Amino acid sequence: MAAICVFCASSRTLDQRWLDLAAETGAEIARRGHTLVSGGGCVGMMGAVADGARSAGGTTLGVIPQSLVDLEVADLASDELLVTGSMADRKTLMIEKSDAFLTLPGGLGTLDELFEVWTTATLALHTKPMVLVDVDGFYRPLIDWLAGLADRNFLKPAGLGLLTVVDTIPAALDALTPHLT
Template sequence: MAAICVFCASSRTLDQRWLDLATDTGAEIARRGHTLVSGGGCVGMMGAVADGARAAGGPTVGVIPQALVDLEVADLRSDELLVTDSMASRKTLMIDKSDAFLALPGGLGTLDELFEVWTTATLTMHAKPMVLVDADHFYQPLLAWLADLTDQHFLKPAGLDLLTVVDSVPAALDVLESHLA
Protein backbone atom coordinates (compact mmCIF):
# COMPACT_ATOMS: atom_id res chain seq x y z
CA MET A 1 0.00 0.00 0.00
CA ALA A 2 1.01 3.66 0.25
CA ALA A 3 3.29 5.65 2.51
CA ILE A 4 1.13 8.52 3.77
CA CYS A 5 2.84 11.48 5.36
CA VAL A 6 0.86 13.32 8.03
CA PHE A 7 1.67 16.89 8.97
CA CYS A 8 0.31 18.01 12.35
CA ALA A 9 1.08 19.88 15.55
CA SER A 10 3.72 18.82 18.03
CA SER A 11 2.56 21.10 20.83
CA ARG A 12 2.29 19.57 24.29
CA THR A 13 -0.58 21.88 25.31
CA LEU A 14 -3.35 20.99 22.86
CA ASP A 15 -6.96 20.21 23.63
CA GLN A 16 -7.66 16.49 23.85
CA ARG A 17 -9.90 16.62 20.75
CA TRP A 18 -6.87 17.35 18.56
CA LEU A 19 -4.88 14.50 20.08
CA ASP A 20 -7.87 12.19 19.54
CA LEU A 21 -8.10 13.30 15.91
CA ALA A 22 -4.42 12.49 15.41
CA THR A 23 -4.74 9.09 17.13
CA ASP A 24 -7.76 8.26 14.96
CA THR A 25 -5.86 9.35 11.86
CA GLY A 26 -2.94 7.04 12.59
CA ALA A 27 -5.30 4.17 13.33
CA GLU A 28 -7.27 4.70 10.12
CA ILE A 29 -4.07 4.82 8.05
CA ALA A 30 -2.98 1.51 9.60
CA ARG A 31 -6.43 -0.12 9.25
CA ARG A 32 -6.33 0.65 5.54
CA GLY A 33 -2.93 -1.02 5.21
CA HIS A 34 -0.78 2.07 4.72
CA THR A 35 2.51 3.13 6.29
CA LEU A 36 2.58 6.33 8.32
CA VAL A 37 5.36 8.80 7.63
CA SER A 38 5.60 11.54 10.25
CA GLY A 39 7.93 14.21 11.55
CA GLY A 40 9.44 11.69 13.94
CA GLY A 41 8.36 13.37 17.16
CA CYS A 42 6.80 11.69 20.18
CA VAL A 43 4.86 14.70 21.49
CA GLY A 44 1.56 16.38 20.68
CA MET A 45 -0.45 15.28 17.68
CA MET A 46 2.72 14.00 16.03
CA GLY A 47 3.22 11.47 18.80
CA ALA A 48 -0.49 10.63 18.89
CA VAL A 49 -0.71 9.88 15.15
CA ALA A 50 2.25 7.49 15.41
CA ASP A 51 0.83 5.83 18.52
CA GLY A 52 -2.53 5.42 16.79
CA ALA A 53 -0.92 3.79 13.75
CA ARG A 54 1.13 1.39 15.87
CA ALA A 55 -1.85 0.50 18.09
CA ALA A 56 -3.72 -0.52 14.94
CA GLY A 57 -0.80 -2.62 13.71
CA GLY A 58 0.61 -0.21 11.15
CA PRO A 59 4.25 0.54 10.40
CA THR A 60 5.65 4.00 11.16
CA VAL A 61 8.50 5.97 9.67
CA GLY A 62 9.71 9.05 11.52
CA VAL A 63 11.89 11.73 9.96
CA ILE A 64 13.45 14.10 12.46
CA PRO A 65 16.38 16.52 12.55
CA GLN A 66 19.22 15.83 14.98
CA ALA A 67 18.43 19.05 16.87
CA LEU A 68 15.05 17.62 17.91
CA VAL A 69 16.59 14.27 18.77
CA ASP A 70 18.91 16.21 21.08
CA LEU A 71 15.84 17.74 22.78
CA GLU A 72 14.65 14.18 23.51
CA VAL A 73 11.43 14.44 21.51
CA ALA A 74 12.22 11.70 18.97
CA ASP A 75 9.73 8.86 18.52
CA LEU A 76 12.15 6.08 19.42
CA ARG A 77 9.38 3.50 18.91
CA SER A 78 9.20 4.22 15.17
CA ASP A 79 9.75 1.18 13.00
CA GLU A 80 12.20 3.35 11.09
CA LEU A 81 13.59 6.60 12.50
CA LEU A 82 15.54 8.68 10.00
CA VAL A 83 17.66 11.48 11.46
CA THR A 84 18.54 14.44 9.25
CA ASP A 85 20.94 17.33 9.73
CA SER A 86 18.33 20.10 9.32
CA MET A 87 14.65 20.93 9.04
CA ALA A 88 15.10 21.55 5.31
CA SER A 89 16.59 18.10 4.71
CA ARG A 90 13.83 16.62 6.88
CA LYS A 91 11.16 18.03 4.55
CA THR A 92 13.00 16.79 1.47
CA LEU A 93 13.29 13.29 2.90
CA MET A 94 9.63 13.28 3.99
CA ILE A 95 8.61 14.17 0.44
CA ASP A 96 10.88 11.48 -1.01
CA LYS A 97 9.62 8.78 1.40
CA SER A 98 5.91 9.52 0.90
CA ASP A 99 3.34 8.71 -1.76
CA ALA A 100 0.72 11.15 -0.44
CA PHE A 101 0.26 13.91 2.13
CA LEU A 102 -2.42 14.61 4.71
CA ALA A 103 -2.40 17.77 6.82
CA LEU A 104 -4.23 17.92 10.13
CA PRO A 105 -4.61 21.06 12.26
CA GLY A 106 -1.30 22.53 13.32
CA GLY A 107 0.82 25.64 13.63
CA LEU A 108 3.82 27.08 11.84
CA GLY A 109 5.66 23.77 11.40
CA THR A 110 2.58 22.11 9.91
CA LEU A 111 2.00 25.01 7.56
CA ASP A 112 5.68 25.08 6.59
CA GLU A 113 5.56 21.40 5.65
CA LEU A 114 2.23 21.73 3.82
CA PHE A 115 3.36 24.75 1.84
CA GLU A 116 6.68 23.10 0.93
CA VAL A 117 4.88 20.06 -0.47
CA TRP A 118 2.25 22.21 -2.15
CA THR A 119 4.76 24.62 -3.68
CA THR A 120 6.88 21.81 -5.09
CA ALA A 121 3.71 20.27 -6.57
CA THR A 122 2.79 23.56 -8.28
CA LEU A 123 6.28 23.55 -9.78
CA THR A 124 5.64 19.99 -11.05
CA MET A 125 8.50 18.63 -8.94
CA HIS A 126 6.11 15.87 -7.84
CA ALA A 127 2.53 14.80 -8.55
CA LYS A 128 1.69 13.32 -5.16
CA PRO A 129 -1.81 13.95 -3.82
CA MET A 130 -2.32 16.35 -0.91
CA VAL A 131 -5.34 16.64 1.37
CA LEU A 132 -6.07 19.18 4.07
CA VAL A 133 -8.39 18.00 6.85
CA ASP A 134 -10.43 21.04 7.88
CA ALA A 135 -11.75 19.51 11.10
CA ASP A 136 -14.11 21.82 13.00
CA HIS A 137 -13.43 24.52 10.38
CA PHE A 138 -9.89 24.93 11.74
CA TYR A 139 -8.51 26.09 8.40
CA GLN A 140 -11.39 28.34 7.27
CA PRO A 141 -9.43 31.62 7.73
CA LEU A 142 -6.50 30.19 5.77
CA LEU A 143 -8.79 28.92 3.02
CA ALA A 144 -10.47 32.33 2.74
CA TRP A 145 -7.05 33.97 2.43
CA LEU A 146 -6.01 31.47 -0.25
CA ALA A 147 -9.21 32.17 -2.19
CA ASP A 148 -8.38 35.87 -1.98
CA LEU A 149 -4.87 35.18 -3.27
CA THR A 150 -6.44 33.42 -6.23
CA ASP A 151 -8.91 36.26 -6.82
CA GLN A 152 -6.00 38.70 -6.88
CA HIS A 153 -4.01 36.45 -9.27
CA PHE A 154 -1.19 35.67 -6.80
CA LEU A 155 -2.16 32.01 -6.95
CA LYS A 156 -3.39 30.29 -10.07
CA PRO A 157 -6.66 28.37 -9.70
CA ALA A 158 -4.85 25.25 -10.93
CA GLY A 159 -2.40 25.61 -8.04
CA LEU A 160 -5.23 25.96 -5.56
CA ASP A 161 -6.90 22.89 -7.05
CA LEU A 162 -3.86 20.72 -6.25
CA LEU A 163 -4.90 20.73 -2.58
CA THR A 164 -8.10 18.88 -1.74
CA VAL A 165 -9.94 20.07 1.36
CA VAL A 166 -12.19 17.70 3.32
CA ASP A 167 -13.69 17.74 6.80
CA SER A 168 -12.85 14.24 8.00
CA VAL A 169 -10.02 11.72 8.04
CA PRO A 170 -11.99 8.94 6.30
CA ALA A 171 -12.82 11.38 3.49
CA ALA A 172 -9.15 12.41 3.29
CA LEU A 173 -7.99 8.82 2.95
CA ASP A 174 -10.69 8.10 0.37
CA VAL A 175 -9.36 11.00 -1.72
CA LEU A 176 -5.74 9.92 -1.35
CA GLU A 177 -6.54 6.31 -2.19
CA SER A 178 -8.51 7.33 -5.28
CA HIS A 179 -5.52 9.33 -6.55
CA LEU A 180 -3.09 6.52 -5.81
CA ALA A 181 -5.20 3.79 -7.46
Protein backbone atom coordinates in the same frame (compact mmCIF):
# COMPACT_ATOMS: atom_id res chain seq x y z
CA MET B 1 0.57 -0.20 0.07
CA ALA B 2 1.38 3.53 0.15
CA ALA B 3 3.36 5.79 2.45
CA ILE B 4 1.16 8.63 3.72
CA CYS B 5 2.88 11.59 5.34
CA VAL B 6 0.92 13.41 8.05
CA PHE B 7 1.77 16.98 8.98
CA CYS B 8 0.41 18.08 12.38
CA ALA B 9 1.19 19.90 15.61
CA SER B 10 3.84 18.75 18.04
CA SER B 11 2.79 21.00 20.91
CA ARG B 12 2.59 19.42 24.36
CA THR B 13 -0.24 21.76 25.45
CA LEU B 14 -3.06 20.84 23.07
CA ASP B 15 -6.59 19.90 24.02
CA GLN B 16 -7.24 16.16 24.10
CA ARG B 17 -9.58 16.39 21.11
CA TRP B 18 -6.63 17.19 18.82
CA LEU B 19 -4.59 14.29 20.16
CA ASP B 20 -7.60 12.01 19.63
CA LEU B 21 -7.96 13.25 16.06
CA ALA B 22 -4.29 12.47 15.39
CA ALA B 23 -4.57 9.00 16.94
CA GLU B 24 -7.68 8.31 14.84
CA THR B 25 -5.76 9.41 11.74
CA GLY B 26 -2.85 7.08 12.42
CA ALA B 27 -5.19 4.18 13.16
CA GLU B 28 -7.19 4.75 9.96
CA ILE B 29 -4.00 4.89 7.88
CA ALA B 30 -2.92 1.56 9.40
CA ARG B 31 -6.36 -0.05 8.98
CA ARG B 32 -6.21 0.78 5.29
CA GLY B 33 -2.83 -0.91 5.00
CA HIS B 34 -0.66 2.18 4.52
CA THR B 35 2.59 3.21 6.19
CA LEU B 36 2.64 6.41 8.23
CA VAL B 37 5.41 8.90 7.53
CA SER B 38 5.73 11.49 10.28
CA GLY B 39 8.09 14.16 11.54
CA GLY B 40 9.60 11.57 13.88
CA GLY B 41 8.56 13.22 17.13
CA CYS B 42 6.94 11.55 20.13
CA VAL B 43 5.05 14.59 21.46
CA GLY B 44 1.75 16.29 20.71
CA MET B 45 -0.30 15.25 17.72
CA MET B 46 2.85 13.97 16.02
CA GLY B 47 3.36 11.39 18.75
CA ALA B 48 -0.35 10.56 18.86
CA VAL B 49 -0.59 9.89 15.11
CA ALA B 50 2.34 7.46 15.30
CA ASP B 51 0.96 5.76 18.40
CA GLY B 52 -2.44 5.47 16.70
CA ALA B 53 -0.90 3.82 13.63
CA ARG B 54 1.07 1.33 15.72
CA SER B 55 -1.93 0.54 17.93
CA ALA B 56 -3.79 -0.52 14.79
CA GLY B 57 -0.90 -2.69 13.58
CA GLY B 58 0.59 -0.15 11.20
CA THR B 59 4.16 0.64 10.25
CA THR B 60 5.71 4.01 11.02
CA LEU B 61 8.59 5.91 9.46
CA GLY B 62 9.80 8.98 11.31
CA VAL B 63 12.06 11.68 9.87
CA ILE B 64 13.61 14.00 12.42
CA PRO B 65 16.54 16.43 12.53
CA GLN B 66 19.40 15.70 14.93
CA SER B 67 18.63 18.89 16.87
CA LEU B 68 15.25 17.44 17.92
CA VAL B 69 16.80 14.07 18.73
CA ASP B 70 19.14 15.99 21.05
CA LEU B 71 16.08 17.49 22.78
CA GLU B 72 14.88 13.93 23.46
CA VAL B 73 11.63 14.24 21.51
CA ALA B 74 12.36 11.50 18.94
CA ASP B 75 9.82 8.72 18.40
CA LEU B 76 12.15 5.88 19.36
CA ALA B 77 9.29 3.38 18.93
CA SER B 78 9.17 4.16 15.20
CA ASP B 79 9.70 1.16 12.94
CA GLU B 80 12.27 3.25 11.09
CA LEU B 81 13.68 6.56 12.30
CA LEU B 82 15.72 8.62 9.85
CA VAL B 83 17.83 11.43 11.31
CA THR B 84 18.66 14.45 9.18
CA GLY B 85 21.06 17.35 9.58
CA SER B 86 18.43 20.09 9.38
CA MET B 87 14.72 20.90 9.24
CA ALA B 88 15.08 21.60 5.49
CA ASP B 89 16.64 18.17 4.95
CA ARG B 90 13.81 16.66 6.97
CA LYS B 91 11.15 18.12 4.67
CA THR B 92 13.03 17.01 1.56
CA LEU B 93 13.33 13.46 2.86
CA MET B 94 9.68 13.35 3.96
CA ILE B 95 8.62 14.36 0.45
CA GLU B 96 10.89 11.73 -1.11
CA LYS B 97 9.66 8.93 1.20
CA SER B 98 5.93 9.71 0.85
CA ASP B 99 3.32 8.88 -1.76
CA ALA B 100 0.70 11.30 -0.41
CA PHE B 101 0.31 14.07 2.17
CA LEU B 102 -2.39 14.69 4.76
CA THR B 103 -2.38 17.86 6.87
CA LEU B 104 -4.12 17.99 10.23
CA PRO B 105 -4.52 21.09 12.41
CA GLY B 106 -1.24 22.63 13.43
CA GLY B 107 0.78 25.80 13.73
CA LEU B 108 3.74 27.33 11.94
CA GLY B 109 5.71 24.11 11.49
CA THR B 110 2.68 22.32 10.06
CA LEU B 111 1.98 25.19 7.67
CA ASP B 112 5.65 25.29 6.65
CA GLU B 113 5.48 21.60 5.72
CA LEU B 114 2.17 21.99 3.90
CA PHE B 115 3.37 24.97 1.89
CA GLU B 116 6.68 23.28 1.03
CA VAL B 117 4.95 20.21 -0.39
CA TRP B 118 2.26 22.31 -2.09
CA THR B 119 4.75 24.74 -3.63
CA THR B 120 6.87 21.91 -5.02
CA ALA B 121 3.70 20.39 -6.51
CA THR B 122 2.78 23.67 -8.22
CA LEU B 123 6.27 23.66 -9.75
CA ALA B 124 5.62 20.10 -11.03
CA LEU B 125 8.46 18.72 -8.91
CA HIS B 126 6.05 15.99 -7.79
CA THR B 127 2.48 14.88 -8.53
CA LYS B 128 1.65 13.39 -5.15
CA PRO B 129 -1.84 14.06 -3.76
CA MET B 130 -2.34 16.48 -0.87
CA VAL B 131 -5.31 16.70 1.47
CA LEU B 132 -6.01 19.34 4.11
CA VAL B 133 -8.30 18.21 6.94
CA ASP B 134 -10.40 21.22 7.95
CA VAL B 135 -11.99 19.88 11.14
CA ASP B 136 -14.57 22.28 12.61
CA GLY B 137 -13.43 25.05 10.24
CA PHE B 138 -9.90 25.11 11.70
CA TYR B 139 -8.41 26.13 8.36
CA ARG B 140 -11.41 28.07 6.97
CA PRO B 141 -9.77 31.54 7.32
CA LEU B 142 -6.64 30.25 5.56
CA ILE B 143 -8.68 28.62 2.78
CA ASP B 144 -10.62 31.85 2.25
CA TRP B 145 -7.38 33.86 2.14
CA LEU B 146 -5.86 31.47 -0.40
CA ALA B 147 -8.98 31.70 -2.58
CA GLY B 148 -8.55 35.48 -2.45
CA LEU B 149 -4.97 35.08 -3.68
CA ALA B 150 -6.28 33.14 -6.66
CA ASP B 151 -8.95 35.80 -7.28
CA ARG B 152 -6.15 38.43 -7.43
CA ASN B 153 -3.92 36.26 -9.66
CA PHE B 154 -1.25 35.65 -7.01
CA LEU B 155 -2.07 31.94 -7.14
CA LYS B 156 -3.11 30.09 -10.25
CA PRO B 157 -6.47 28.34 -9.92
CA ALA B 158 -4.76 25.12 -11.03
CA GLY B 159 -2.36 25.48 -8.10
CA LEU B 160 -5.23 26.02 -5.70
CA GLY B 161 -6.89 22.93 -7.14
CA LEU B 162 -3.93 20.71 -6.23
CA LEU B 163 -5.00 20.76 -2.57
CA THR B 164 -8.12 18.81 -1.64
CA VAL B 165 -9.96 20.11 1.44
CA VAL B 166 -12.18 17.79 3.50
CA ASP B 167 -13.50 17.83 7.05
CA THR B 168 -13.10 14.23 8.27
CA ILE B 169 -10.36 11.62 8.42
CA PRO B 170 -12.30 8.99 6.41
CA ALA B 171 -13.00 11.60 3.71
CA ALA B 172 -9.29 12.51 3.65
CA LEU B 173 -8.20 8.93 3.09
CA ASP B 174 -11.01 8.36 0.58
CA ALA B 175 -9.72 11.40 -1.36
CA LEU B 176 -6.19 9.97 -1.41
CA THR B 177 -7.14 6.38 -2.31
CA PRO B 178 -7.67 6.83 -6.09
CA HIS B 179 -4.14 8.25 -6.37
CA LEU B 180 -2.40 5.45 -4.47
CA THR B 181 -1.20 2.08 -5.70
